[in-house]
Amino acid sequence: MAIKGSILTNGLKYSLATGNWGDQKKAASAKAGVSQVLNRYTYASTLSHLRRTNTPVGRDGKLAKPRQLHNSHWGLVCPAETPEGQACGLVKNLSLMCYVSVGSESAPIIDYMTGRNMELLEEYDPMMNPTATKVFVNGVWVGTHDNPQQLVSNVQELRRNGTLSYEMSLIRDIRDREFKIFTDAGRVMRPLFTIENDAKKPNRNHMIFNRTHLEKLLIDKETDTSGLNDEDRASRQYGWKGLLHDGCVEYLDAEEEESAMIVMTPEELNDWRDVVKEGMPEAEKLDFSKPENRAMRLAPLKPPVNRKVNAYTHCEIHPAMILGICASIIPFPDHNQSPRNTYQSAMGKQAMGVAITNYALRMETMMNVLYYPQKPLATTRSMEYLRFRELPAGQNAIVAIACYSGYNQEDSVIMNQSSIDRGLFRSLFYRAYTEQEKRIGVNVLEQFEKPTRMDTMRMKGGTYDKLDDDGIVAPGVRVSGDDIIIGKTAPIPNDENKEMGQKMANHTKRDVSTPLRSTENGLVDQVLFTTNTEGLRFVKVRTRTTKVPQIGDKFASRHGQKGTIGITYRQEDMPFTRDGLTPDLVINPHAIPSRMTIAHLVECLLSKVGAIDAQEGDATPFCGVTVDQVSDLLEAANFQKRGFEIMYNGHTGRKLRAQIFLGPTYYQRLRHMVDDKIHARARGPLQILTRQPVEGRARDGGLRFGEMERDCMIAHGAAAFLKERLFEVSDAYRVHVCDICGLMSPIAYVFFPFLLLLRATC
Structure with a gap:
C-alpha cells in the first residue's frame, strides 16, 4: 500500500505554518502552538522568544502551585518575565546564564567507577555491606561503593579538569547514602565560580579564579580576531572554555545546587573567611544617631556573616544573572515594585527600534523601524552582551513630572510637537504582501497580469490603474486603501457552470488580485519577483509608511510606566527652565507613588549626571548604587541635588509654584498606534447566516451592541432606540409574501416586455 507523497508534505506544511499539530480536519482537537513564527519586532524580543519555555498545564485550571516561583528557579528562570493573564507563571523565560544540557555518553563514567572499586549491582549483597x-547513573542503580567521599572527589576533579563533560551532574546525598550522576540531555544548568575545598591546597576557601586567569582574559580583549571564524577564534583565545578547563567555573543543575553551599559575592566570601576561619572581629554596626555616621544611613547594608557555614563550595558570578533577556534591559530593577518589572518585560517586546541590521533587505510581513534610535544614558552591564547598544529600541527624552494643563491625566502624556516635527519617535512601517501562481488542474496556471473588465469577471472595487x-x-508609486497592488487572474475552465449570472461569453478569467489593506497607505518600497x-x-511587494507620533499613540518608560x-x-507652549530647556514629555506625578517605580526616578537622576558628564551611567541591579551617591555627583555639577528645576509656564511666562523634577529618561515607542485601531462603520458586509454585520476591523465589521448595552437601554425605557439598534441597523430585511398562502415567496412580480403582470404561484 503506497501513500501519496503530497498528503504528508501538505500535512507537515499545514502543521508548521499554523502550529496546530495534527490533521487539518481535526484542527479543533490538535495541539496548538507547537511551531511558532519567530518574533522579529525588536532584537530583545527575538532573543527572548528563543529562550521561552512552556509548562503544558491547562490554562483554565485554578492551580496556583505550577505558576509560582520556586526556590530551585534561582538563576535558571527569570523571576520577572512572564505573561499577564491565563499563561502567567506557566510560560517562563530562561535566565541569562541558564544553559540546557545537550547530553553525553554514560558508559565511560560507569567504566571509570567500576575500575575504582565500585561493586556492580549484580554482585551486591546488602547483608554483607548494609552501609x-x-x-x-541517569536514574538507574548501577552499583555500590564503600568509600563515597573519595569517589565523589575523584569524579569532581575529573569534571573540573575537563576529562569528563562539564555538563555532567554529580550529587552526593549523605543522608540517604546515594551518589547520583546525570549525563542526559534537557537539564537546565548555570555556571558558578568554584571555591577550593581541598585542605591540602594553599588556596583553600579561596576562589579558584584568580589574577592569572584575569590577565589571560585581558590579553583576549586585546587580541585581534577580526575575520576569523568561530573555531579559529576559540582556538586563539583563552575565553570561557579556558575558564571551564581550569576549573574556575562549573555548571550546576538544580539538583546538584541543593548539595552545594553558594556565597552571593566574593566580598561576602572574604568577610566569612576573615571572621569564621581567621577569627577576626566582625565589622561593628554603625550607630546612625551619631552625626559622623548619618551620611552612611542610605548605604547598602551588608548581610551579617553566617557563622554556621562550615565551607562554601561555589560563588555567584553576579546576582543580576537571575534575570532574563527582557528584564536585563530595565535599569535598577531592584528599586521597582516587582509587577512593574513584569509589565516592562512584556512591553519591551513591543518597542520599536532596529530589530535586525539588514532590515532594508528583508521582506518581513510587518516591521517597524525607529528613525533615530539611541542607546540609553542609563545602561546595565547585560545590555552590552544583548547588543542593545547596537540595536536599541527607544530614545532619551527630556521628561518633566508635572501637572500641566490637565491633558496628562490617567496615564496620558503631553508631548512636545516641535520635538515630533524634528523627528522624535518617528518611525517607518513596512508591510509585505505575498502572492504566488497556483496550479489549477494539470496544465492550467494562475497568471500575474493587469486584469481587464473585458475578459475578467469578479473584479474588485479598488483601482487597477497603478498596475x-x-x-x-x-x-x-504611492498607494492607498483598496488599491490593487498585485494583479492576478485564474482561468475559468470552459465546462464550468455560469457563476451566478456573472459569466459572459467573453469572460475567460476570474480576478484573484491582492488589494492593499483598506486602512493603510504609503509607497511601494521594494518588489521581489522569483x-x-x-x-x-512568486512575488513579494513591500510597502513603506512613515508613522509620526500623534494623539492616542502609546509610549512607555523601561519601568512599566x-x-x-x-x-x-508646540515648544513655545511647553514649560521651560531658566536655561530655556523644554521637556519632550510631561508625565503625571500620580503615576509614581502607588506604582512605586523608584527606579524611574533614579534612572532620570543618573541620566542627568550622564548627560552633563558625557558618559553612560551604570544602572546594573544589585550593585549597591544609592540615590545619595548619584545626588552628590549632580550637586557637584551645580544642579539641584535631587533633580528639581525651577520652571516657567509656557502659556503665561509665570514661574511655576512648585519645583519640577526634570531630566532625561529612556522612552520606548510601542506598536499600538491610534491609526491602526480607529474604526467606524455606517454600512458594510453582513453574515450570510444571521444577516447581522460581520465582526472585526479588518473585515469592515460592525460594533457589537452587547447584553449590557441592551440592559441600559431597557433601564432607560428607550424602546424605539432599542428597536433601531437591535433590529433596523442590525438584521432587518425584506421578503416577498404570497398573497394567497401568506408564505415567503421566492419570486414576487415578473414583468414581461408586453407589460403582462404575473404573480408567483404557491
Missing part, C-alpha cells in the same frame, strides 16, 4: 553508598502590464505596482521550489512564479499622548504642545 554502602548506592550509585545511580504595470506584469501585474505589479512599480517601486516608488520562483518557488515547484518552479511557479505606559501612557498615551493626550495632547501635543
